[in-house]
Amino acid sequence: MTATAPLLAIEDLTVEFATRRGTVRAIEQVSLSITRGETLGVVGESGSGKSVSAYSVLQILDRAGRIAQGSIQFSGMRLDQASERTLLDIRGREISMIFQNPRAALNPIKPVGRQIEDVLLQHTLAARSNVRNEAIKALKAVRIADPEQRYHAYPFELSGGMCQRVVIAIALACRPQLLIADEPTTGLDVTTQKAVMELVVELTHERRMASILITHDLGLAAAYCDRIVVMEQGKIVESAQVSTLFQAPQHPYTQRLLRATPRLDSRIRDLLPEPRPAPVFPPHGPPLLEVRDLVREFPARGQTSAVRAVDSISFTVHQGESLGLVGESGCGKSTTSAMLMRLLDTSSGQILFKGEDIAAVPAARFARHPLRGKLQMVFQDPTDSLNPRWTAERSIADPLLRLSNLSRRQRRLRVQELAERVGLPLNLLGRFPHQLSGGQKSRVGIARAIALDPDLVVLDEPTAALDVSVQAVVLNLLADLRADLGMSYLFITHDLNVVRLICDRVMVMQAGVILEHGSTEQVLSRPEQAYTRTLLAAIPHPPPVQV
Amino acid sequence: MDTLASRPNTLGRHFLYVLSSNPVTAIAFALFALIVLTGVFGPLLVPYDPLATHSARALEPPSWDHWFGTDHLGRDVFSRVVVATRLDLLISVAAVSLSFVLGSLMGALAGFFGGWADRIIGRVLDTVMAFPLFVLAMGIVAAAGNTIENIIIATAIINLPFYARMVRAEVNIRRNAGFVQAARLSGNLDWRVLATQIFPNALPPIMVQLSLNMGWAILNAAGLSFIGLGVRPPTPEWGIMVAEGANFIVSGEWWLTLFPGLALMLAVFTFNLLGDGLRDLVDPQRRT
Numbered sequence: 045m046t047a048t049a050p051l052l053a054i055e056d057l058t059v060e061f062a063t064r065r066g067t068v069r070a071i072e073q074v075s076l077s078i079t080r081g082e083t084l085g086v087v088g089e090s091g092s093g094k095s096v097s098a099y100s101v102l103q104i105l106d107r108a109g110r111i112a113q114g115s116i117q118f119s120g121m122r123l124d125q126a127s128e129r130t131l132l133d134i135r136g137r138e139i140s141m142i143f144q145n146p147r148a149a150l151n152p153i154k155p156v157g158r159q160i161e162d163v164l165l166q167h168t169l170a171a172r173s174n175v176r177n178e179a180i181k182a183l184k185a186v187r188i189a190d191p192e193q194r195y196h197a198y199p200f201e202l203s204g205g206m207c208q209r210v211v212i213a214i215a216l217a218c219r220p221q222l223l224i225a226d227e228p229t230t231g232l233d234v235t236t237q238k239a240v241m242e243l244v245v246e247l248t249h250e251r252r253m254a255s256i257l258i259t260h261d262l263g264l265a266a267a268y269c270d271r272i273v274v275m276e277q278g279k280i281v282e283s284a285q286v287s288t289l290f291q292a293p294q295h296p297y298t299q300r301l302l303r304a305t306p307r308l309d310s311r312i313r314d315l316l317p318e319p320r321p322a323p324v325f326p327p328h329g330p331p332l333l334e335v336r337d338l339v340r341e342f343p344a345r346g347q348t349s350a351v352r353a354v355d356s357i358s359f360t361v362h363q364g365e366s367l368g369l370v371g372e373s374g375c376g377k378s379t380t381s382a383m384l385m386r387l388l389d390t391s392s393g394q395i396l397f398k399g400e401d402i403a404a405v406p407a408a409r410f411a412r413h414p415l416r417g418k419l420q421m422v423f424q425d426p427t428d429s430l431n432p433r434w435t436a437e438r439s440i441a442d443p444l445l446r447l448s449n450l451s452r453r454q455r456r457l458r459v460q461e462l463a464e465r466v467g468l469p470l471n472l473l474g475r476f477p478h479q480l481s482g483g484q485k486s487r488v489g490i491a492r493a494i495a496l497d498p499d500l501v502v503l504d505e506p507t508a509a510l511d512v513s514v515q516a517v518v519l520n521l522l523a524d525l526r527a528d529l530g531m532s533y534l535f536i537t538h539d540l541n542v543v544r545l546i547c548d549r550v551m552v553m554q555a556g557v558i559l560e561h562g563s564t565e566q567v568l569s570r571p572e573q574a575y576t577r578t579l580l581a582a583i584p585h586p587p588p589v590q591v
Numbered sequence: 592m593d594t595l596a597s598r599p600n601t602l603g604r605h606f607l608y609v610l611s612s613n614p615v616t617a618i619a620f621a622l623f624a625l626i627v628l629t630g631v632f633g634p635l636l637v638p639y640d641p642l643a644t645h646s647a648r649a650l651e652p653p654s655w656d657h658w659f660g661t662d663h664l665g666r667d668v669f670s671r672v673v674v675a676t677r678l679d680l681l682i683s684v685a686a687v688s689l690s691f692v693l694g695s696l697m698g699a700l701a702g703f704f705g706g707w708a709d710r711i712i713g714r715v716l717d718t719v720m721a722f723p724l725f726v727l728a729m730g731i732v733a734a735a736g737n738t739i740e741n742i743i744i745a746t747a748i749i750n751l752p753f754y755a756r757m758v759r760a761e762v763n764i765r766r767n768a769g770f771v772q773a774a775r776l777s778g779n780l781d782w783r784v785l786a787t788q789i790f791p792n793a794l795p796p797i798m799v800q801l802s803l804n805m806g807w808a809i810l811n812a813a814g815l816s817f818i819g820l821g822v823r824p825p826t827p828e829w830g831i832m833v834a835e836g837a838n839f840i841v842s843g844e845w846w847l848t849l850f851p852g853l854a855l856m857l858a859v860f861t862f863n864l865l866g867d868g869l870r871d872l873v874d875p876q877r878r879t
Contacts, residue, residue, distance in 0.1 A: 387772055411780050416778050420776055428769035429768075429772070431774070
């Protein structure tokens with residue numbers, strides 16, 4: 045085999061799934077190839093068929109799925125015609141895969157070292173006598189500190205990033221020729237994401253492997269891949285070197301996707317396919333929310349002193365202002381928002397909302413407080429935040445039913461007005477959450493939050509679970525709503541690119557304290573704290589583009 | 592409201608869809624309807640008085656006159672099997688409803704509030720579970736007296752822990768779900784959040800338990816009657832009929848036990864099949 049021959053070549057691959065409503069084509073006529081030492085990015089939004097393409101390489105499709113057409117060649121072997129026995133040898137030894145949720149990919153009741161040993165023994169790449177050393181070597185290869193100790197750790201004892209390293213160690217233990225990474229960093233913090241991706245790329249080069257990175261994040265693909273394949277609705281619409289793709293995207297879908305991905309210099313309207321005038325925000329008013337020395341402690345297991353999740357933070361939100369709260373997981377931002385929303389009692393400190401100390405009202409009794417309707421929230425997961433037994437209309441109407449005196453007819457009209465305002469087609473109001481798309485569900489959540497004309501809306505990563513093009517639309521909707529209704533936002537996120545688009549001021553939180561605080565421009569361009577700089581450096585930026 | 596007005600319609604259509612998508616469910620619902628109809632109208636339709644003795648025609652095998660034969664007192668077994676449906680159905684439905692309501696209440700409180708409520712309810716349930724369940728039911732009926740109410744109560748008590756534990760687990764995992772938090776923000780107090788948001792979403796798995804339990808409850812009531820601690824003769828009831836007939840198996844009069852036994856089996860079978868259908872019916876995901 046010559047060096048230029050592709051390691052993996054997929055030709056005209058069509059995969060079909062048998063469903064209740066007949067046969068559905070998940071991917072159609074997909075052709076792609078990858079050579080040794082190359083990193084290929086497969087980019088697309090949910091439902092584009094990027095995972096199905098990867099699964100069909102390893103023949104691990106659901107039972108309902110089958111390859112209808114095409115061929116998969118892996119170093120000269122037809123994988124689509126290979127027997128299950130051959131495939132068992134290839135999976136893990138020649139081609140490995142890392143999955144989205146590292147914690148779910150590991151066996152929770154086995155030490156991680158033993159899980160690496162299992163793979164080595166399965167493919168007889170180590171004997172019983174030296175398997176332990178090999179496993180420790182594998183842990184060392186993924187830069188896990190103190191591998192002899194970590195060998196005995198259970199997955200729950202490790203952080204998300206560590207778990208993903210272990211998964212990578214398992215995937216690479218047998219020195220495969222091809223690594224497929226399916227959204228390997230979704231759900232990880234940006235700094236962890238950077239470390240994991242750098243590790244993958246480094247090992248790929250070091251071992252002259254080929255790797256396929258499946259992701260929805262164009263920025264991530266741009267930063268770590270050599271070549272990018274863009275998929276839309278089961279078809280490959282464009283395939284090019286990274287630099288070519290970003291300089292001259294050919295297909296309209298790629299252009300749309302590039303537009304919708306927030307970058308350093310983009311403004312909120314730039315994300316939309318059609319240009320629109322920038323939203324005009326009313327001037328900021330007097331302070332609406334003043335937080336003073338807010339503390340929340342949780343009793344710690346096996347310790348006498350409590351853990352301070354939120355450690356005496358103070359800040360102010362003015363009327364009509366949008367304040368960003370940025371931090372990595374476990375920094376206390378969710379605890380802070382739960383306290384502000386009066387879903388969680390405070391340990392000490394004041395929350396002055398419209399001059400009244402609402403921290404003094406126990407969370408359990410705040411539901412009937414006159415200020416309840418003025419303090420609302422949009423949740424992170426649009427699916428989880430809607431009652432699966434309620435129609436969209438019922439969900440939006442709930443706050444009106446509990447906290448307003450509207451009659452049935454007025455409620456109905458108000459719900460329709462809200463649906464129009466958030467751009468939810470009226471005929472979708474009678475649907476249940478599982479019949480709505482992610483973007484539609486998030487509109488329902490936003491309509492419910494603004495139903496009572498709140499003064500402050502806490503947005504808890506409202507776009508984290510959405511595709512970039514949907515995120516672009518939802519962010520613009522949020523900006524429009526603020527411009528029209530004059531609400532204040534507290535925008536909680538880990539995504540600094542989004543903060544840049546939607547916030548006037550930003551706070552950076554770490555380990556329960558606010559590290560840095562200032563105007564968005566200042567904090568993101570001239571950060572004072574080293575931590576902020578690390579965060580900023582970790583974001584993968586798509587290169588500038590001429591669309 | 593439009594959507595509210597059209598809901599009975601969609602629910603009815605959903606019911607038909609569930610039936611058509613799974614023939615086993617359709618059969619189960621048909622059998623269930625048959626049992627209920629027998630329970631309601633059976634006593635009006637039977638050819639003989641189930642209590643009337645006729646010593647001249649005792650222990651006759653099945654014939655055109657007596658489809659299921661006659662027993663040792665000359666009573667028509669067919670009439671007795673049909674008439675017994677009402678009593679057995681009544682006992683099981685009452686017992687299961689009672690344990691469903693009480694068990695759900697206890698489980699929901701334990702799962703939602705946690706802490707002391709959870710600990711106290713949990714230990715009470717453990718105490719019930721510590722006894723062999725049938726022996727506990729025997730003890731309750733023996734101590735409280737041999738009446739239908741006591742059979743119902745005893746059956747309800749021994750089934751209580753299954754509901755309570757299941758509801759507790761289902762409520763507990765949803766306690767901090769997004770839609771529950773959202774409901775709090777919408778101004779719902781705790782009890783309303785529990786009743787309108789969490790509990791209805793815990794229903795699908797409980798429905799399966801409910802129908803399986805109906806079968807057990809019938810068996811349990813029949814078992815109590817069989818050992819003489821349930822319904823008293825001469826009241827027709829499947830358990831007693833099997834018990835009385837058991838004396839005659841040796842002498843070859845098999846029809847005395849076979850037909851009430853088959854009725855019992857059919858009822859239990861129906862309820863077990865019904866479970867999946869009920870779950871599909873209350874699961875919003877299936878409503879497409």
